[in-house]
Amino acid sequence: MSDERRTTDDPAATDDPAATDGSDAPPRPRVLVDAMCGSLARHLRICGYDAAYALDRGIEADGRLRAVADDEDRVLITRDRELAAATDDAVLVTELDVLDQLHEVAASGLPVELPAEPRRCGACNGRLEPVDEPPTDGRPTYVPDDIHPVWRCQDCDQWFWKGSHWDHVASRIETLSSTPCVADAAEDNGVGSSD
Numbered sequence: 001m002s003d004e005r006r007t008t009d010d011p012a013a014t015d016d017p018a019a020t021d022g023s024d025a026p027p028r029p030r031v032l033v034d035a036m037c038g039s040l041a042r043h044l045r046i047c048g049y050d051a052a053y054a055l056d057r058g059i060e061a062d063g064r065l066r067a068v069a070d071d072e073d074r075v076l077i078t079r080d081r082e083l084a085a086a087t088d089d090a091v092l093v094t095e096l097d098v099l100d101q102l103h104e105v106a107a108s109g110l111p112v113e114l115p116a117e118p119r120r121c122g123a124c125n126g127r128l129e130p131v132d133e134p135p136t137d138g139r140p141t142y143v144p145d146d147i148h149p150v151w152r153c154q155d156c157d158q159w160f161w162k163g164s165h166w167d168h169v170a171s172r173i174e175t176l177s178s179t180p181c182v183a184d185a186a187e188d189n190g191v192g193s194s195d
């Protein structure tokens with residue numbers, strides 16, 4: 001089976017600086033998000049998680065999921081009850097709406113909060129690096145001229161900033177601490193990037 005791409009998910013990077021945001025916030029474990037939970041994976045990346053997504057990695061079989069989670073020291077997040085029960089430290093999500101799923105993840109003990117700065121590309125899970133100011137000639141046209149700071153994905157080259165989407169996610173996540181379970185429409189494009 002040749003379903004592993006390790007360009008962005010180097011298993012050796014257990015001390016991944018992206019797992020913390022440089023503050024006193026609790027570190028995020030690396031996670032592997034099962035198929036059918038792509039929106040959850042993107043939201044967890046926005047929350048600073050190194051969140052591998054099964055479909056991105058071409059992983060489908062339960063045994064393979066468990067093996068990758070084990071090999072790469074990732075917490076498996078799945079909607080499959082049997083798989084969750086058979087996997088150490090797995091997090092079972094039962095809801096369909098991403099905000100409800102985030103609530104379940106938070107209830108499992110994993111921190112669900114935005115880091116001080118964007119750390120992970122919501123699209124590909126690559127690490128984001130700050131772009132030096134003033135912006136270089138490579139600034140994409142979709143990045144407003146007056147926006148800074150900005151970050152660039154090291155893997156897919158998409159640029160990010162703390163735009164309205166960041167604020168939107170922040171406001172939604174804030175409700176997790178005050179609301180038992182919130183059903184809401186999901187919207188999960190990249191952080192602050194254009195569509």
Ligand SMILES: [Zn+2]
Binds near residue numbers: 153154
């Ligand atoms: Zn990317």
